[in-house]
Amino acid sequence: MREPTPEAIRDQAIYRSLGLTDDEYQLVVEKLGRLPNYVEAGIFGVLWSEHCSYKSSKVHLRKFPTTGPQVLQGPGENAGVVDIGGGVAVAFKMESHNHPSAVEPYQGAATGVGGILRDIFTMGARPIAFLDSLRFGPLDDARTRYLFAQVVAGIGGYGNCVGIPTVGGEVQFSPTYRQNPLVNAMCVGILPANGMVRGEAKGVGNPVFVVGARTGRDGIHGATFASAEDPEEKERSAVQVGDPFLGKLLMEACLELIGTGAVVGIQDMGAAGLTSSSAEMASRAGGGIELVLDRVPVRETGMTPYEMMLSESQERMLVVLERGKEDVAFSIFRRYGLEVADVGRVTDDGMLRLFWRGEVVAEIPVRALVDEAPVYERPVGPPLSPARASIPEPGDLAEAWLRLMRHPNIADKSWVYRQYDTMVRAQTVFGPGMDAALVKVPDLDKAVAMATDGNARYVRLNPRKGGAIAVAEAARNVAAVGAKPLAITNCLNFGNPEKPAVMRQLSDAIDGMAEACRALDTPVVSGNVSLYNESRGQDIDPTPIVGCIGVLDGIARRMPSAPRNAKGLKLVLLGREDDDLDGSLWAEMACGEPVGDAPYLDLAEERRLHDLLQQIAADAAAEAVHDVSEGGIAVAVAEMAIASGFGAAIAAPSGVRAAGWLFSEAQGRAVVAAAPEALARLLDLAERFDVPARVLGEFVDAPYVEVSFADRQIRVSLVDLEEAYRTAIPRLLRQDAVNSRATL
């Protein structure tokens, strides 16, 4: 096949099919001072795509705080890195794989996990955990059940095989994701605080290697595809296929190689493959890079430079070695049976230059590709003002409570996480089911705490407050297990940025997140933006997902989310009493859609609560801490009762609306279980940290949970609560055989 000539690309506007707009094409011509050929136009197309260039979000992302004494590496590298003390640092990042997962859910999710894994070990960090934040449409839909089952299987298929435990995350269901499921994968790794490696192509003359899988024709134009509308229009051929076994070998070999000190720079060939890895590595070093494409190991004959540069074949790395150390690398890769090819060298002329069959087939200034990519200040629509809503009180509170327990957002997720190896590496202190996961740092009495959160309902109702709540909740979950929140990563999943209303959501949500990050001292150190999550003109609800990490100094200080032995323990509410149903899941269930404002949030109060929770853990002043989130106090107490096998008797203060008090999702709150003899100490600590605290009641050796109001009492059987909670998701899935990979 003959490639179009530069003139044909211009005259027939072929650049449009490569992802460039008319204006962007003009800009390319200006930067080059000539017409780009097909390879060059393709390279610009992918690197200037929304996915790679962040052109619509960049001006807003600048609002995030990204520094702090704990930050060793902020955004811009393969992952963020944070110091956790004791000479150890944590590298972590979250990334979306929404679009591929909508088309081929098993491989889409698996390669999402594989990609984020490589981002972590390229920093020189040994991966220690995965978390996954998933969003689907309601499970009453057969295609959704298929997507859900296959995404979960794909995450397990990759993560279990590479031997990194999946320790946490969350799953939510809402009609907004029916056509656009979200798959956000987070990986956490540990490294010596002084052992970080960057993705830089430094040192003129240093050799450049491609390591791992051969380059095939899969995933060509995946990045531009991810920046286009409508998954139904998307092609499966643009989705890549993962090989976790090769991923595991690559990880072990690269970590061993990095350990020798021979690596100058290393980067995963993720989105836009060889193009982005080479250009970004050259850009970070402020230099250039030359590649001889004839030497790139390929899977099939007849591959063109265009295909080689844009392939997204998985499990490939670009490595720059110190000249003279090649043999060290070769012997390591040979032992793991990995293919390695010398494909080029680092230059100092600032150009990305590609050779093929003795000719220069592309020559582009790196700055033009990366640093000078277009940045858009897209029009931002008018701010939303949350509408007051009238939310009906349920007639039967006990029945409403059970309906909440049965809602798939709240119901037990063990159907999901039993399919993940949550314990491999034998360092998992807390796995799924706790407010945050805890993974031990080998040889130190320390653990890394991690949690993901994000509630699109809140962001839809009030983007600024909803964005702040995403950060607050993730950090609160980390604090609930006793750890100190240190930093966050995020995935910003939004709709079409060309719509001013979507840009308003994005801009406001980032404002809110930034405020919360400042208030909670959790800077943003890495992240990812996924736009164009829309189908048939319908955008998803704005869904910023936050992954927070923290450190627990002293494994003995770990605080579980339910007590081991609940007998005789008191239950205490930390934080305000609230009876407002705005933004709650109950309100959505009662009204058929999210209504009102986002729930109450005060960042100063939130911070005081987090500080208090760490102190409670340090002083062993409680047996369990569980944060109050979706479903309110009713669900928090029920979950603690179910997990401990004990009933509970609690009382509301006088003068509150009963349903509001039970189901309010006001932020900045936690339910604490404490021994009677520790109660005075606990209340004293709360007072010292200026956090309201009230004894709610106690665990009782009885088969029910009982709530007393001034004018009435409700009682729900523990058996009913547990049945609702544990069977909801398996029941919904039992409607058809979703487990077989053949059910397409």
Place this chain on the structure above:
Amino acid sequence: MRWAVVVFPGSNCDRDAEQAIRLITGDPVDLVWHDADDLSAYDAIVLPGGFSYGDYLRAGAIARFSPVVRAVAREAERGKPVLGICNGFQILTESGLLPGALLANDHLQFRCEIAKLRVETNDSPFTRLYEPGEIIRIPVAHGEGRYHADAEVVEELRRTGRVAFRYVENPNGSVDDIAGILNARRNVLGLMPHPERAVIDWMGSEDGIRMFQSIRAHVEEGLAHA
């Protein structure tokens, strides 16, 4: 005594086993790469969990051809204790060191949770410090853990007391609730659960400790008599 933990490309519980053995016994442990063809220097051999060679064909089906598995068979022949955990169990059945096979779980999903096991015999180098009938808690994590053998073999295992562990609640459809079996000479144990994940209080169970202590006691006794 000296332990070998065999590492295949794709093994992923090798370091976990190493950590558990060091912690519990204080003995030297070597991670031995799959191309090793001599394990005569070791007193006990562990085949760890993972996905040897990717296990894309069938768990353990490629590993059985590796040089190290021939060396494992030789040491087993000499009576040394060989412990196969999860993928290690799969490799032992594939290579014929243990009878039967491990099929995909009956529900076709990967399953990870802490399982309750009943110790069926303490007449082995691996279980001597447990009580027969004792219920212990050990994590399982596998997609292909459904033990299968024909009725004759199962009957023979039962009759000769070679079922070492049974699940209290069968997580995968294994025949006769079998979680782990011994060879006829009782020096090779294969089990799907992961004892190396149950050796410190924060892991949720410490019931795996005695398996490594049992092996050590057995070997030390043999060395003392030698």
